[in-house]
Amino acid sequence: MAGSYWDKVTGQRVSRRRVLQGAGVAGVAAGAVIVVGCGGGSSSSTTPSAGKTPSAGATPTGDAHILNPGTTPKPGGTYNVGTSVDFDTFDPHISIAGGVGYFPKVYNAVINRSPRSSAFRFDDLASKLEQPDPLTYVFTMRDNVMIGPNQLGVPQRAMDAHDVEATFTRIKNLPQSNAYAFVGQVVDSAVSSADGKTLTIKTKKPYGYFFFRIGSPINMIVPKELIDTPDKMKTASAGAGPYVLNPGKYTEGQGSLLERNTAYYRKDETNNNAQLPYIDNLSTKIIADRSAQRTAFQSQQIDTYAAQNIDDANGLNSGNQYVVNKDSTDTFIAFTMNPTKDPWKDDRIRQAAMYAINRQDYIDRVYKGEAKPNGLVHWSLGDYAIPTDELKTLQPYDPKKAKDLIKAATGKDTVDITVMWPADSIIEEHNLHLPIWLQQMSDAGFNVNKDPQAFGTWLDNYTNLKYDASLALNQVYEYSEFELDFEHSEGPARNHIYTIGLGALYPEIDAAIDESKAVTDPAAQAKKVQDVQRMIYAKGPMFLPLVTPYAYTLYQQYVKNIPVNLGTASGLFLSTAYLDK
Amino acid sequence: MQTFIVRRLIIGVVILFFLSLIVFTLLSIVPGDPAKQRCGLGCKEEQIKAIQHELGLDKSRFPINVAAEPPFLEVHAHSQYGDWLKNVLTGDLGESTYFHQPVTTAIRHRLPVTFELMVLTMIFTIVIGIPFGVVSALFRNSPLDYVVRLTSILGLSVPSFWVATLVLIIPVSLWGYSPPLGRVVWFTDDPIGNLQQFAPAAAVLALGSAAGIMRLARSSLLEVMRQDYMRTARAKGLREQAIVLRHGLKNSLIPVVTVLGLQMAGLLAGTIIIEQIFTLPGLGQYTFLELFNKDFPVVQSMALYVGVVVILLNLLVDVSYAWFDPRIRYS
Numbered sequence: 001m002a003g004s005y006w007d008k009v010t011g012q013r014v015s016r017r018r019v020l021q022g023a024g025v026a027g028v029a030a031g032a033v034i035v036v037g038c039g040g041g042s043s044s045s046t047t048p049s050a051g052k053t054p055s056a057g058a059t060p061t062g063d064a065h066i067l068n069p070g071t072t073p074k075p076g077g078t079y080n081v082g083t084s085v086d087f088d089t090f091d092p093h094i095s096i097a098g099g100v101g102y103f104p105k106v107y108n109a110v111i112n113r114s115p116r117s118s119a120f121r122f123d124d125l126a127s128k129l130e131q132p133d134p135l136t137y138v139f140t141m142r143d144n145v146m147i148g149p150n151q152l153g154v155p156q157r158a159m160d161a162h163d164v165e166a167t168f169t170r171i172k173n174l175p176q177s178n179a180y181a182f183v184g185q186v187v188d189s190a191v192s193s194a195d196g197k198t199l200t201i202k203t204k205k206p207y208g209y210f211f212f213r214i215g216s217p218i219n220m221i222v223p224k225e226l227i228d229t230p231d232k233m234k235t236a237s238a239g240a241g242p243y244v245l246n247p248g249k250y251t252e253g254q255g256s257l258l259e260r261n262t263a264y265y266r267k268d269e270t271n272n273n274a275q276l277p278y279i280d281n282l283s284t285k286i287i288a289d290r291s292a293q294r295t296a297f298q299s300q301q302i303d304t305y306a307a308q309n310i311d312d313a314n315g316l317n318s319g320n321q322y323v324v325n326k327d328s329t330d331t332f333i334a335f336t337m338n339p340t341k342d343p344w345k346d347d348r349i350r351q352a353a354m355y356a357i358n359r360q361d362y363i364d365r366v367y368k369g370e371a372k373p374n375g376l377v378h379w380s381l382g383d384y385a386i387p388t389d390e391l392k393t394l395q396p397y398d399p400k401k402a403k404d405l406i407k408a409a410t411g412k413d414t415v416d417i418t419v420m421w422p423a424d425s426i427i428e429e430h431n432l433h434l435p436i437w438l439q440q441m442s443d444a445g446f447n448v449n450k451d452p453q454a455f456g457t458w459l460d461n462y463t464n465l466k467y468d469a470s471l472a473l474n475q476v477y478e479y480s481e482f483e484l485d486f487e488h489s490e491g492p493a494r495n496h497i498y499t500i501g502l503g504a505l506y507p508e509i510d511a512a513i514d515e516s517k518a519v520t521d522p523a524a525q526a527k528k529v530q531d532v533q534r535m536i537y538a539k540g541p542m543f544l545p546l547v548t549p550y551a552y553t554l555y556q557q558y559v560k561n562i563p564v565n566l567g568t569a570s571g572l573f574l575s576t577a578y579l580d581k
Numbered sequence: 582m583q584t585f586i587v588r589r590l591i592i593g594v595v596i597l598f599f600l601s602l603i604v605f606t607l608l609s610i611v612p613g614d615p616a617k618q619r620c621g622l623g624c625k626e627e628q629i630k631a632i633q634h635e636l637g638l639d640k641s642r643f644p645i646n647v648a649a650e651p652p653f654l655e656v657h658a659h660s661q662y663g664d665w666l667k668n669v670l671t672g673d674l675g676e677s678t679y680f681h682q683p684v685t686t687a688i689r690h691r692l693p694v695t696f697e698l699m700v701l702t703m704i705f706t707i708v709i710g711i712p713f714g715v716v717s718a719l720f721r722n723s724p725l726d727y728v729v730r731l732t733s734i735l736g737l738s739v740p741s742f743w744v745a746t747l748v749l750i751i752p753v754s755l756w757g758y759s760p761p762l763g764r765v766v767w768f769t770d771d772p773i774g775n776l777q778q779f780a781p782a783a784a785v786l787a788l789g790s791a792a793g794i795m796r797l798a799r800s801s802l803l804e805v806m807r808q809d810y811m812r813t814a815r816a817k818g819l820r821e822q823a824i825v826l827r828h829g830l831k832n833s834l835i836p837v838v839t840v841l842g843l844q845m846a847g848l849l850a851g852t853i854i855i856e857q858i859f860t861l862p863g864l865g866q867y868t869f870l871e872l873f874n875k876d877f878p879v880v881q882s883m884a885l886y887v888g889v890v891v892i893l894l895n896l897l898v899d900v901s902y903a904w905f906d907p908r909i910r911y912s
Binding site: 180 | 611617625627628630632635679680681682687690691746749750753754757758759762763764765857858859860862867875
């Protein structure tokens with residue numbers, strides 16, 4: 001639902017995501033469960049708890065909470081959402097755009113762990129997990145996860161392990177799928193038992209990001225009948241998620257109308273086991289223009305609005321007539337250096353660039369204080385990011401030190417660098433970053449040869465490593481794997497394109513990154529990811545994320561019980577929210 | 582007349598062929614691989630190749646290519662342009678690489694939106710532009726004339742996207758009202774709702790064109806009013822109303838109709854912005870979106886569509902001259 005994490009992503013950044021997604025896309029689990037304080041999901045014989053719903057007003061963990069709690073939920077009504085990006089298809093394995101945010105509302109995940117905090121874990125199709133060895137995951141499938149009544153010809157039956165196997169087999173034979181990076185290359189096999197009650201997944205290597213990936217919207221489990229007739233998913237969808245999109249309910253360019261799955265398996269235990277979800281229909285309207293979306297929200301044509309920034313949110317809510325939520329995001333702008341080219345081969349020059357950047361300047365001038373500085377892993381990834389206080393010592397703003405390093409490396413006061421960037425960015429923040437960045441680099445002794453390029457040219461050059469340095473468009477990654485891989489000698493896609501990381505100069509960094517991927521205990525993995533970052537800082541990183549802002553979402557007052565700040569766990573919203581009109 | 586129309590249509594087909602060739606060539610030299618753009622930064626080479634194959638980008642661009650070695654020409658049975666052209670001749674405009682749906686389906690959904698917007702815009706343009714132009718001419722140098730001329734200059738100089746944004750923002754700020762946004766309200770389902778949705782967009786789009794027509798109608802009528810036959814009409818003792826409407830206005834409309842035809846073609850560009858702002862899912866919005874998505878089959882087809890519309894509008898304008906001025910004959 002819009003206003004949740006994924007809707008913000010689809011509403012504002014999905015079109016950018018298309019060039020940045022791949023391995024960076026992580027998960028959402030529909031109909032999820034929050035297990036507060038539960039340990040790692042990957043340890044042996046762990047049993048995820050069955051589908052419960054967090055109670056209204058409860059505070060599951062961290063910043064997550066129920067916004068605008070109501071009293072007794074009222075079933076019914078239509079929740080109207082505006083989105084700037086149209087659905088390309090409702091096939092989760094093919095989609096690259098607007099559909100991504102909606103898959104958890106229709107389909108199911110096996111299981112998902114929140115990338116932001118290991119305290120979150122979500123289970124959907126699976127009710128029990130055993131891990132006899134680091135490569136093997138044995139899931140016991142939940143009973144009675146029923147496919148909703150639908151007009152796509154998908155029988156109303158319980159989803160089982162055969163559906164998961166069919167989905168994985170399809171993705172393995174679909175290299176153009178974004179899900180292929182995980183299912184095709186990390187997963188060795190996915191086998192269901194004859195009765196469909198057990199699913200055994202084997203990975204090729206121990207893989208610490210397993211639960212993020214398997215719960216990703218692009219890896220959603222589709223009923224096997226739809227796998228056999230994938231064309232049906234171009235404009236409609238059905239599964240055992242809380243909603244169904246029947247044929248004729250989506251019109252390209254206009255929007256969609258999801259209808260409640262009356263057979264949805266989850267009940268609200270806090271409300272006499274009432275059937276979830278409460279809201280009958282989710283209506284999505286394609287409203288591309290931001291001012292039009294704002295207008296639609298003000299005139300109550302849509303029920304939620306992702307504000308452009310804090311000023312926009314405050315301006316709209318001057319009379320306190322709306323419910324406002326502040327949430328962290330996963331987006332940032334980064335500076336990339338090519339450590340195989342001069343002058344970036346020299347550790348001191350890369351470190352000088354690191355000291356040249358005053359992140360507080362971006363926070364104050366671009367985001368009016370509503371952002372936080374990033375380390376190599378952006379701050380909103382919680383345990384995986386280096387704490388802000390420590391960052392101040394690892395990457396302090398110190399232009400004098402930068403100048404000294406340049407002098408030591410070159411014998412001169414300044415150094416010439418050539419930097420490319422996409423000149424035709426439609427992202428306002430990107431355009432605002434640029435002059436600040438140029439000024440800071442100049443202040444620290446860098447003579448920047450500016451090389452603005454058309455987006456297509458920039459992407460080609462970035463892909464083919466034809467650059468010395470680049471200021472990149474917004475990056476959006478929901479877990480740390482991709483960010484660390486930028487520093488790997490094989491680059492983020494592990495095929496020697498896009499970037500050459502610091503590992504090209506220091507093989508021990510490659511080894512450390514690989515080790516961090518193989519740690520399957522969440523807390524240990526988070527610590528390892530932090531340690532790898534410290535190791536990279538000591539050498540002078542070649543990939544410098546700047547800052548990540550907060551996002552502001554406004555809701556109409558009549559929208560109640562809105563679970564927020566759940567990271568990718570937005571599927572919860574579907575089940576507990578209701579309209580008090 | 583028939584010979585004239587047939588000849589113009591044949592020329593039109595030739596123009597469309599060259600137009601498609603030029604558009605295809607331009608698209609093929611645009612930097613950036615759509616497969617890479619679609620696949621993203623985490624994409625493996627085999628994924629890129631699979632997408633290129635799916636999109637047909639692994640085929641030669643043209644049926645005939647220049648080769649470095651004798652016989653210096655390569656002929657391809659299947660090429661991107663050749664296959665596209667073959668399909669177009671059978672009425673198949675291909676499939677959108679973004680929406681995974683036939684382009685003809687999208688056009689079928691969106692054409693009524695753009696058509697209604699253009700028709701309403703033309704109605705506003707004519708209803709506002711011509712009468713005020715006539716009034717301005719008849720009351721030349723009067724305060725009324727000055728007001729009309731000033732208004733027309735304002736209409737010409739204010740950008741439509743700015744006015745469109747104001748049209749959305751001001752009513753909602755003052756009265757909490759905005760036109761229906763996001764879904765099309767069809768005229769057959771709800772005529773009032775349909776007009777609430779389309780009229781503001783059409784009015785904004787008509788602002789510039791009505792202003793232009795207003796000025797042109799004024800100057801054209803003033804020119805006609807000075808003609809000898811107008812003096813003769815007055816000398817015959819005809820009423821002023823009959824002189825202006827029957828003799829003056831009809832004769833002054835030829836340049837106005839020419840410009841209206843051009844404006845109609847130009848509106849296709851205008852709808853791109855206005856449809857985006859008023860969230861009307863028409864062909865303008867579709868073209869804009871798919872251009873951004875590097876959806877070449879769509880962009881190619883939309884260029885063809887615009888070409889067809891412009892050619893037909895020009896033909897219509899030329900044919901209409903004969904109605905306005907019986908002295909004009911086509912052979």
